[in-house]
Amino acid sequence: MAWAALPLSSVPLQNLRSFPDVRSLSWPTKTLCVHSHSLPRHASILLPPATAVATEDSHQQSAPAADSMPPLPPEAKRQRIAICDKLINVFSSRKMDEWRKLIAYSRQWPSLADSVLARILDKAQGAATPDEKLALQRLHRRLNSVHEELQIYNSLLQRFKDAPRYDWESIVALHRSDLIPSFFEHLENTVGGLSAVPREQAELAEMVAAVEASVAAHDQVSQDKDTMLDANASFSELLQAESMEAADATIDKLASDGRLNPALLLTMAKAYSAARETDYTKEEVKDVMAHLYFKAKEKFASEQPAEVRILKHLLTMEDPGQQRASCEEAFKPGAEVQTDKEDFLSTTPERLLTTMDAVLQAFDSQRGKSTMAGEAAGLMHPDVINRMRMLQQLVRQHFT
DSSP: OOGGGSOGGGSOGGGGTTOOOOBOOOOOOSEESSOOOOOOOOOOOOOOOOOOOOOTTOOSSOOHHHHTSOOOOHHHHHHHHHHHHHHHHHHHHSOHHHHHHHHHHOSSHHHHHHHHHHHHHHHHHTOSSHHHHHHHHHHHHHHHHHHHHHHHHHHHHHHHHHSOGGGHHHHHHHHGGGOOHHHHHHHHHHHHTTTTSHHHHHHHHHHHHHHHHHHHHHHHHHTOHHHHHHHHHHHHHHHTOSSHHHHHHHHHHHHHTTOOSHHHHHHHHHHHHHHHHOSSSOHHHHHHHHHHHHHHHHHHHHTSOHHHHHHHHHTTOOOHHHHHHHHHHHTSOOOOEEOSSEEEOOOOHHHHHHHHHHHHHHHHHHTTOSSHHHHHHHHOOOHHHHHHHHHHHHHHHHHO
């Protein structure tokens, strides 16, 4: 759907002025040199939704889905109960801190969780002593709490998995309070549980690291309260426009005045994400918020140094031959030309190497730190970083 085709005049921008603040990073929407694309989105591995399976006499606190399932044959039911009893013994013998890792490492847990929890209640009812009953009830309460917590984390991870990468910044802006250390610890455990499938493990690890980077960027911008206040004022000014044409002109003016910055993009990202996720916002308003947000991101991206934009383009390529050919094009001197569909940029090998050096130094400086960003770097399977190091060698070997 072309945003320019929206019925803009029918949606007064004044209707949008109640939205809160946000921010985001850049998103190149046009092609560079040959044809540029954003970094490829990698699929993540997420535990499937829990499937409820009723155990014998599991009439307490069983999931509704279990009621609609056909009963298990007697032998299958006995086997299921035996499996549940083994898992109950495992959880009973381990510390609560270990449960999260055990669950994240298990690909069978989602289909067993409801059965295990129901079986604990069954055993509590038939306990021989009050102390045994209390211990089983406590185990059920704690295990159910951990299970529900990890389900929330998996649901949040699924949001990132389902969204294109250029939407991740808006998800971070809206759900920042949920992106806490225990969330990333669960993702680290989930990555560790994929050791038998290295490719899937690498893809999920890279995804987690990218989310971490978005969170770190979000926090860095949010720390400057004065800048955020200025961003809110700029956003309010943008919403005063009487038409989308006027709003586009305001975005251009904000950029020329140096006020189209990460803080303003963060403000717009939160407003865009909030509008998109509520059922109480008219579709026309959602379309307008999307138009404003992506227009601002495109404008901000176009103001990035040519070296950064060319580097992003080159990193989408895995074939060294293709990278070398694109470098040859990028290193040809020429005027910078922008069209509606393509941007023609050029740089020098020295400037591109300087940019790569800065990025790699920033990446290496995060390794081993105890911050969340440092932990993410430790989780990361550095496919993109490795491609950058190889690109660095290619440029030095053939162009310097």
